[in-house]
Amino acid sequence: IKETISAHHKTKHHKNRSMSSITVQPPKCLQKTFVAPRRHMFGPGPSNVPPRILAAGAEPIIGHMHPEMLEIMSDIKSGIQYAFQTQNNMTIAVSGTGHTAMECAIFNAVEPGEGVLTAVNGIWGERAAEMAERIGARVNSIVTTAGGYFTSEEIDRALAKHKPVLFFLTHGESSTGVVHPLDGIGDICHKHNCLFLVDCVASMGGAPLHMDKQGIDILYSGSQKVLNAPPGTAPISFSERACQKVFNRKTKPVSFFLDMTWLANYWGCDGKPARIYHHTAPVSAFYSLRESLAILAEQGLENSWRRHKEVAEYFHEGLENMGLKLLPTVTTIVAPPGYDWKEITSYIMKNHNLEISGGLGPSVGQVLRVGLMGGNSSKASVDMVLEALRDALRYCHKSKV
Ligand SMILES: Cc1ncc(COP(=O)(O)O)c(C=O)c1O
Structure with missing residues (x-):
């Protein structure tokens, strides 16, 4: 030696x-201790995670197939059924973000060569179209201006023309701020033998939504908005009609990870006695998701809807008093002319430790977006945002003259 x-x-x-x-x-950088900055997360997501949910996520890890974990998954399923207002047995949380649930819905419901129709009034309809194209679907879109709506007649006509198997619509379009009406659209889809897929990532818990009553066949959301859980898990539910299509495919879905046949078994939704390992669930993320759904259940869905509406109205009033113009929604402010929106958001982050964001997709450069979701939906938060905006408009204006 x-x-x-x-x-x-x-x-x-x-x-x-x-x-x-x-x-x-x-690496030298890993020798430094990391401490996350304390911020007011008032952009369109993620929102602040309250201590109770953070604490749940910090509980010790157990196995992803342990009976206690399967019980947590069953609690999560009940919580999602409540939040979505559905009796659907096929209700789970996907391990991944909102995009994962979006792909789960499209990949399972559509086979190559089948038709998909997407409603585009912001970026989410465009993304759904791209996902469907990637799996070889025939994709058509109905398009309206950012901030616009689709009438039932427009949807009916497009379904009759394109004969898709799936129609995609965003309930809360977070790039423009539109909350799209849903009543009656499910029936129109079913008349055309088409499944109704709805994105409620930005709206679930913040605006009225009734999956069963509104005839929605596939509904998905995310954990990091009104639920105030960390990003990384995504509720999704399939109606009986959707299950008929999903479980009678001629071809296997393109993704193994998102195959509902596997996920249905892993979540105990397929009635089979044995639960087979599919993937290692994000255990801590499921703890947090369970806690966030428990808080929503304790507070009551209707109370949550009412609070978000009242706080949004209070916010609107404050913004209008400041002379700011609103798009027809709760959180999207027309960027004040003469100002650079980037300067406003940076100023507010730097001086108020508070995140609000600029536009996304078609609304880039035109709007400021403020999300007051879950525990952040309070008059105290509104006052904080208004104060920060007032200060920014004063400061940024001065720097321009
Ligand atoms: C309406 C809507 N759909 C889908 C998503 C995608 O979710 P994620 O960023 O969690 O993948 C978002 C995220 O902001 C959203 O607002």
């Missing part, structure tokens, strides 16, 4: 390195 070491000493390499097989050294 001595000989080997002294031989190494003679090499041009540094003494310590010569004894190690690694070529990449431990």
Whole structure:
């Protein structure tokens, strides 16, 4: 050994390195302790996670197939059924963000060559169209201006023309702020033998939504908005009609990870006695999701809808008093002319430790977006945002003159 070491000493390499097989050294940056900044998360998501949900996520890890975990998953299922107002047995949380649930819905409901119709009034309809195209669907879209709605007649006509198997609509269009009416659209879809898929990532818990009564066949959401849980889990539910289509496919879905046949078993929705390992569920994220659904159940869905509406009205009043113009929604403010929206959001982040955001997709450069979701939906938060905006308009204006 001595000989080997002294031989190494003679090499041009540094003494310590010569004894190690690694070529990449431990990064210096990881030697620093990380502390997340404390911020008011008043953009369109993620929202602040209250201590009770953070604490749930910090509980010790158990196995993803342990009976206690299966019980937590069953609690999550009941919580989602409540939040979605559905009796659907096929109700689960996907391990992933809102996009994962979006792909889960489209990948399972559509086979290559089948038709999909998407309603585009912001970016989410465009993304749904892209996902469907990627799996070889025939995709058509109905398009309206950002901030616009679709009438039942327009939807009826487009369904008659394109004969899709799936129609996609966003309930809360977070890029423009529109809450789209849903009543009656399910019936129109079913008349055309088409499934009705709705995105409620930005609206669930914040605006009235009744999956069963409104005839929605597939509904999905996300954890990081009104639920105030960390990003990374996404509720999704399939109606009986959707299950008929999903479980009678000729081809397997393109994604193994998102295959509802596997997920239905893992979540105990397929009636089979044995639960088979599919993937290692994000255990801590499920703890947090369960806690967030427990808080929603304790507070009451209708109370949550009412609070979000009242706080939005209070916010609107304050914004109008400041002379700011609103799009026809709760959270989207027309960017005040003469100001650079980026300067406003940066100023507010720097001086108020508070996140609001600019536009997305078609609304880039035109709007400021404020999300007051879950625990953030309070008059105190509104006052904080109004104060920050008032301050920013004063400061940013001065710097321009
Ligand atoms: C309406 C809507 N749909 C889908 C998504 C995608 O969710 P995620 O970012 O969690 O993938 C978002 C996220 O902001 C959203 O607002």
